[in-house]
Amino acid sequence: MIIQIAWKNIWRNKTRSLIVISSVAVGVFAGVFAMAAINSSVVQRIDAAVNEELSHIQVNSREFRSSSDIQDLIPGFNEADSALKSLPGVKTTTGRIIIRGIASTSAKSSGVEINGIDVEKEKEMFTLNNKVIPGTGSYFGSDTKFNSVLIGEKLAKDLNIIRYILTPEAVARLDSLKIPSRVLSKLETISGERFTSDKKFNSELEKLLTSDETGKYAIHIKEAAWSYREGAKLILTFLDMDNNQTGAGFRVCGIFRTNNDMFEGMSVFVPARELRALTGMKEETWHRIIARLDNDDLTDKITEPARKALPDLEVLNWKEISPDLAMIADFMGQIYAVFMVIILAALAFGIVNTMLMAVLERTKELGMLGAIGMNRKKIFSMIMYESIFMSVVGGFAGMGIAEAVIAATQKNGINLIKYSEGMEAFGYSAHLFPTIDAGFFVSTTILIVLTGILASIYPARKALKLNPVEAIRTE
């Protein structure tokens, strides 16, 4: 009865109620969607960290992380490996050889971390093979007979593993950019020719074009003619087991692209057997064991048992290896909390205002209800129900909209590439795929509705203070 009247009362002033309902809806939507977007970047980052870079758990000798010494192998690898594997929740493990070294091409050189891997296992455990830029190689496919190496896009750029070819497509693109045809015709002579370095291409352009033209168009021409060089050669140098400098030429069998510049610039991967041959490391010796768990949530749960099982080794999970990740996730949570507090405060203000108006407007009616025998509890709950209904209707509407928008943007994502430079340097994708878990959905809605309820207490108490005699006094 009271509930029914409360519901009907909402629709007495449709405009006002709709304003409140839609502001609740917008609040819920904004809160949920912002969180989904933030969540997306954090989830993607963590996914990438776990799936491409770190895995869940890493085990190595106690000295290895600080010394990076090739001699700091895992003692008794096989026992350690099977001890780790036997823990419930551990899905797979693999060994890695990790050596500091220098990668160089004829143009440049750069310090790298060389990972000797078991190619088949890594393919199973990581998704890096899916991140290879099409046309740059086959990720240790059968076509690589020579020593092969997988490198990141950043390193490829640093080492200048690019080439310039003026293909017909490149010319067409330049044409569409309104590059004058006199310039394009001058370039015809080098059409299809391959330039394997910046320097060579630059000097060729300078020869063909006036300095004015190069100044104006070189950037565009290079952008159009640019591509990665397949099967480029680079030299890796490092110390072998006897501390003698060694090295060899490797052919690039793939260039991977991730959102993490640091990882792209530092990590190179080569088959373990090739490294063993070059360093003299014995079979079954590794610097690190990396383990994948059945799912991300097991990370904290399994770290301790793993430590107990491997007391002589250093066992770290991805959160410990990369505390910045955990911190950023925390930080995002704080940003969200501030955001939510602002939304909720605005909401509370709106509801207090509206319901106060509704109460004052109905002074006489509420006085009459009190006089004829509606008790304080019922009057109080009637006003509360009115606010709760508005919050709930608005809350569900907002969730619906958020759900719809998230579903719509999840497929193609929200591309912030324009603003991406800062983000990608730290490994955060600028392409967001909003995701949210059900629990969060529910908790946001509860928060909103709770705010609605709390905000209506004041107007409802105001309604109780009305004195029936005063309220219905006919003037």
Place this chain on the structure above:
Amino acid sequence: MKVIEIRDLHKIYKASDIEVHAVNCVNLDFQEAEFAAIVGPSGSGKTTLLNLLGGLDMPTSGQILIDGTDLSMLKSSALIDFRMRNIGFVFQSYNLIPVLTAKENIEFIMSLQKWIKKEREERSFELLKAIGLSDRTNSRPAKLSGGQQQRVAVARALASRPKFVLADEPTANLDSKSASTLLEIMEKLNHEEKITFIFSTHDPRVMKMARRVITLEDGKVVSDDVRE
């Protein structure tokens, strides 16, 4: 049978430094099924007396006994409950809940008293017929004329069979035709249901229809005429 006993009732309003003796030593009894008008010039204390009788206001001194219950002994929540069970109210305006239909308004107090649906509906059907609004059962107050609204208010006041009904100038906002229709309906229901009606009025024609007329002046009862 005595329904209401009023003993040495005083109500003094203190507005800043002036004291207004709105009800001044009133002693009255009301019997079952009375149809009584309270009249008197403006400011004579009619509204104040009715509010005291209805437990909406507290007397400065004196007693009001309703069926032996002293109103001043009830705590505020018990008083609200007591009002709901024993007293029907008809005000000059703002009587009805705007979002409910005529029928729902009549059933409102019965619902608060948790009457079962069937009995509620029988009762509201009967009353809608009695007030001549059977065809407006599902109209909301805004769709009814002032006179029709007051008729619904009378039906609402009577619906749960209170001991008596208080009506403060129920016809004040009505034209004379609607006013006399309302009074006729009130009288008919008073007769059929044996429920005491006490109403205040300025209107001489309304006064004429009362079987007892109590005249107030400066808060005192100056005459109390019972006619047959």
